[in-house]
């Protein structure tokens with residue numbers, strides 16, 4: 001039987017970087033869930049760009065139903081039934097759900113004077129395919145991020161896509177939201193829509209995937225039904241050597257890096273913090289050298305809490321102390337100078353300046369106090385940027401490459417490296433390893449522990465409970481703006497965190 | 506080795522390669538068709554005539570790099586011309602008057618445009634258009650319809666005299682360019698400008714003083730406009746109460762032609778220099794060929810549209826794939 005789609009011998013260069021070096025991919029039949037995995041920078045996003053017509057290949061062959069095709073643009077790919085959902089949700093926030101869903105259709109077909117009622121009805125039909133009951137009249141700006149992503153998927157479906165491409169759709173979703181997404185994917189499966197899916201979270205791959213392609217350095221190193229693999233052999237295929245690492249011990253059983261001086265004031269103390277509409281009376285303490293995690297659903301107020309402490313969101317009430325000294329959060333610059341650091345969850349618009357070089361991004365906060373008309377010393381900058389990048393394991397062609405040309409996971413590492421270079425006393429991290437591959441994630445956790453061991457207090461918000469358990473000394477669970485539980489990591493489990501985050505006690 | 510250096514220099518021109526080639530081609534074309542074009546006298550004139558656009562363009566580049574623009578430079582320039590005429594009329598020494606004029610322009614730019622855009626976060630378009638309108642009104646109120654003959658030596662020294670065989674405006678252009686290039690590429694301030702244009706949110710979260718930087722950038726373009734205004738007085742020998750409303754548009758066109766992104770965060774003054782030369786050569790050559798200044802304006806308008814379209818081509822979505830070999834910063838590889 002001819003496979004639904006085959007890509008063979010794909011080569012793609014960006015300047016001197018060989019992003020794809022003879023990669024291949026085969027989607028066997030309609031309705032399969034095809035998992036694409038590989039380490040950061042292995043060429044996954046590039047591959048998807050090729051599939052969806054956003055990138056032109058240097059060489060390679062694409063066959064759909066056995067027929068050779070060539071996409072010159074995303075629209076051409078759409079005409080052949082291949083639709084990509086970008087990670088950065090490209091929904092129009094001021095339009096309704098219905099309008100957003102049908103925008104995709106407007107791309108390929110003529111908009112034939114639809115009445116609002118008909119628009120709603122059509123949108124509802126598409127949403128029903130995903131078993132979603134969103135109100136088509138609702139404005140997209142009022143939706144949660146995971147709901148917006150669903151609208152994106154619905155939009156892709158409205159073009160009668162046969163192959164749906166999702167690049168790391170789960171990287172910012174909590175476990176129950178991931179379940180919602182998977183429900184939709186399974187629904188599409190019954191309708192014969194194939195899905196190509198990238199994720200760095202292994203467990204969820206096994207929950208949803210049928211077949212897998214493993215990329216390493218731009219080459220395809222394995223293609224097989226997913227059932228032929230277990231998590232260990234999959235990582236092995238990705239990394240390319242026997243991953244001779246010890247199985248990770250949970251944080252609790254390692255000697256804690258917390259400093260024993262109980263009389264010293266904590267690095268960060270927050271009392272009764274309130275943010276209008278988001279955080280309601282939260283107390284947090286982070287000792288020197290301690291790593292405290294915050295678990296909770298999206299919308300539980302985790303991000304707002306961190307933003308308020310850093311001074312980018314006004315606090316309605318509450319006090320903050322740094323090393324025992326009162327501190328009124330007002331503006332990022334002030335907070336940074338008082339010893340705070342903040343990694344925002346969205347590296348594209350908040351964490352990095354994509355058009356600027358790796359060097360410029362990494363040294364940005366470090367050099368904040370330099371006289372503005374002074375010249376950066378290129379030698380010293382290169383050394384400190386290189387050191388921070390090495391510590392984070394950033395893979396880049398050069399320090400002068402624009403950060404935007406790095407792969408997603410490597411961008412995330414640069415966003416972290418920028419704070420390491422500065423060396424704050426308290427570091428607030430929102431989704432610290434979003435988009436980072438499994439192997440690199442373990443290394444980043446190692447680095448963060450080393451930072452904590454130097455006496456820095458870390459407050460980490462993550463939608464991945466597994467990450468919190470692996471990284472933190474203590475975990476706070478938030479629900480609807482309140483801290484509903486505080487647990488020592490050694491006696492807590494993922495199911496328990498999920499239960500608490502859902503508001504059950 | 507030589508090849509490597511040349512190759513490196515060539516790839517550094519990627520953002521303004523098109524206009525660079527156009528400048529060379531157009532120069533050659535006029536040199537062949539117009540016998541007077543490639544004479545020393547004409548080329549000196551060409552450069553000196555371009556000095557006003559050049560100096561304003563340098564300041565405008567910084568504003569565009571932050572993601573803004575300034576429509577009020579023509580009015581600032583005219584107002585400064587009258588300001589300097591009045592100051593000189595009081596018998597103030599020329600050097601001091603020049604310094605005061607530049608300061609005057611910087612204050613207008615920084616305190617009106619810079620404050621409203623940077624601190625209050627108002628729309629660039631509305632703010633700079635309002636400043637332009639208001640300043641135009643002030644020019645007319647202050648000067649009426651009279652031109653002031655200015656006889657103080659400083660203005661003719663700046664506008665028409667020669668120094669070491671070249672008209673002084675050319676020396677001023679070179680100085681402004683060197684300062685702008687240094688600030689842009691060798692200082693933390695220059696880096697802040699790029700960071701703000703790339704992502705103002707990211708810059709703010711990294712602790713960069715966004716409002717202050719913006720105020721300084723608008724002050725700089727104001728100072729450039731003021732300096733250009735003084736040179737303009739020198740070249741005419743009088744301060745005239747007419748506002749060149751097209752100066753801002755021409756400067757923006759030159760900056761865009763030179764490869765600076767309309768959305769900010771990428772580009773630079775070197776490209777702008779070529780953008781200005783392009784417009785200068787075009788107008789000079791057309792003038793020699795007997796084309797009226799009205800038609801020159803039409804051509805400039807068309808070029809402005811082309812420059813903006815070129816900006817779209819470079820940074821727009823679906824057209825990106827049409828440009829082989831260009832490194833895209835927001836390409837699909839970044840969707841992860």
Ligand SMILES: Nc1ncnc2c1ncn2[C@@H]1O[C@H](COP(=O)(O)OP(=O)(O)OP(=O)(O)O)[C@@H](O)[C@H]1O
Pocket residue numbers: 014015017018019038039040041042043044045046047404405406407408409410435437832833834836838839841
């Ligand atoms: N627009 C670009 N310009 C220059 N280099 C690029 C560009 N896009 C990708 N690359 C390079 O191509 C390689 C593959 O990148 P790609 O984004 O495909 O990796 P990925 O597998 O998606 O990684 P991640 O898991 O981190 O998202 C990387 O080395 C990257 O730096």
Ligand SMILES: [Mg+2]
Pocket residue numbers: 044045046407408409838840841
């Ligand atoms: Mg990727």
